[in-house]
Amino acid sequence: MSEHIRIVLVNTSHPGNIGAAARAMKTMGLSTLYLVAPEKFPNSHANALAVGAVDILEKAVVVPTLEGAIDDCELIVGTSTRNRKIPWPLLTPREFAEKAHARPAKTAILFGREDSGLTNEELHRCHFHIQIPTNAQFSSLNLAAAVQVIAYEIHATSLHANQTPEPWDFAWANAQQMEGFYEHLEKVLMQINFLDPANPRQLMTRLRRLYLRAHPVEF
Amino acid sequence: MSEHIRIVLVNTSHPGNIGAAARAMKTMGLSTLYLVAPEKFPNSHANALAVGAVDILEKAVVVPTLEGAIDDCELIVGTSTRNRKIPWPLLTPREFAEKAHARPAKTAILFGREDSGLTNEELHRCHFHIQIPTNAQFSSLNLAAAVQVIAYEIHATSLHANQTPEPWDFAWANAQQMEGFYEHLEKVLMQINFLDPANPRQLMTRLRRLYLRAHPVEF
Numbered sequence: 375m376s377e378h379i380r381i382v383l384v385n386t387s388h389p390g391n392i393g394a395a396a397r398a399m400k401t402m403g404l405s406t407l408y409l410v411a412p413e414k415f416p417n418s419h420a421n422a423l424a425v426g427a428v429d430i431l432e433k434a435v436v437v438p439t440l441e442g443a444i445d446d447c448e449l450i451v452g453t454s455t456r457n458r459k460i461p462w463p464l465l466t467p468r469e470f471a472e473k474a475h476a477r478p479a480k481t482a483i484l485f486g487r488e489d490s491g492l493t494n495e496e497l498h499r500c501h502f503h504i505q506i507p508t509n510a511q512f513s514s515l516n517l518a519a520a521v522q523v524i525a526y527e528i529h530a531t532s533l534h535a536n537q538t539p540e541p542w543d544f545a546w547a548n549a550q551q552m553e554g555f556y557e558h559l560e561k562v563l564m565q566i567n568f569l570d571p572a573n574p575r576q577l578m579t580r581l582r583r584l585y586l587r588a589h590p591v592e593f
Numbered sequence: 594m595s596e597h598i599r600i601v602l603v604n605t606s607h608p609g610n611i612g613a614a615a616r617a618m619k620t621m622g623l624s625t626l627y628l629v630a631p632e633k634f635p636n637s638h639a640n641a642l643a644v645g646a647v648d649i650l651e652k653a654v655v656v657p658t659l660e661g662a663i664d665d666c667e668l669i670v671g672t673s674t675r676n677r678k679i680p681w682p683l684l685t686p687r688e689f690a691e692k693a694h695a696r697p698a699k700t701a702i703l704f705g706r707e708d709s710g711l712t713n714e715e716l717h718r719c720h721f722h723i724q725i726p727t728n729a730q731f732s733s734l735n736l737a738a739a740v741q742v743i744a745y746e747i748h749a750t751s752l753h754a755n756q757t758p759e760p761w762d763f764a765w766a767n768a769q770q771m772e773g774f775y776e777h778l779e780k781v782l783m784q785i786n787f788l789d790p791a792n793p794r795q796l797m798t799r800l801r802r803l804y805l806r807a808h809p810v811e812f
Contacts, residue, residue: 394738397735397738398734398735398738400728400731401728401731401732401733401734401738402728403727403728425733425735426731427731466749467749468749507745507748507749507752508620508621508748509619509620509748512619512620512645512646513620514616514620514644514645515617515620516613516616516617516644516737518735518738519613519616519617519737519738519741522734522742523742523745526726526745529726529727529728530685530686530687530726533726
């Protein structure tokens, strides 16, 4: 039911968290795991904490950079606990789960480093940020616990989801196609002197946000 | 907001799970932890996994039997992954969270042993069972992950909860008062030869279930 959704763990330090995340995924029917530059993997501690979910670790895809984990994806969301300098469209886990079921697309859910989360650059690759609602005085969720909450919402929402998908004829452009577009756009904006490379400010980030909101289709 | 809700871990084997459960609780604004006959507690591994939630471990109440953790509670719910021989009122985490917010009462949420969960006797002390919806082929949630999911639902639901509580004038009887009642009832049923002590079958369990559904008030 959720084959189109992959979990992407970025630059995880502790292999135990990778194993515990795999177990959390499997309890909720998710099975596709991408690992971007994990510090230690494969690893016996990861296997120990995966318990009956070692199969997910065995078929996990390890890639050196984020691109390898999202290039073919049409919807990219990143988990974030902080409000960033440049505001971004923000969903609760439940709102995301409803969206994911209303229109199934190849989806990547990014989880950042244990200590510092996702970088701004990684977050700027996302259509939406997901913020798990937490105690304002203590928002420090364990990585696997965050995976558990998101996976639980996807599963629980699927049980009540409206089975009629959104009507829409065209597939969304994937991350790789959009990167090609941004690269071209940036060049053109420099050629016409709209973007000053000596003082780019946040122009490209703001344009990314605009196009991610518009969510262009393939054509 | 959720001071009236306590987490009760019954007979936990691994102290790391106690620490991880405390962290899960604190991220969602829960702070009252009862430990029924934990195998190893206090324990340095528990503290290590609690990270910034060691305060919850420090004020955790350790009791030798379940009674010490629930006697003063007016609503008792138990987490369960299996369907039991005698069916019991069952809620999803979300249904439970909505109920808990509609009528705040002194509430205990019971989590069983890592390997075998709660016993039937423990489950028969509960007004409701909560079943976390899982993958039918792999329902093995880690203990702290189960605490995280339930605590998350309580917190997320509180953000949308109708702030008008159910109108009701009387306080519910607590677990200790109800035990006194069952004890008396059992004696009377034997005196009038309705209950045969040589062949009690499931009579008292069925009566418990009846009265737990009715949820008597103090009088």
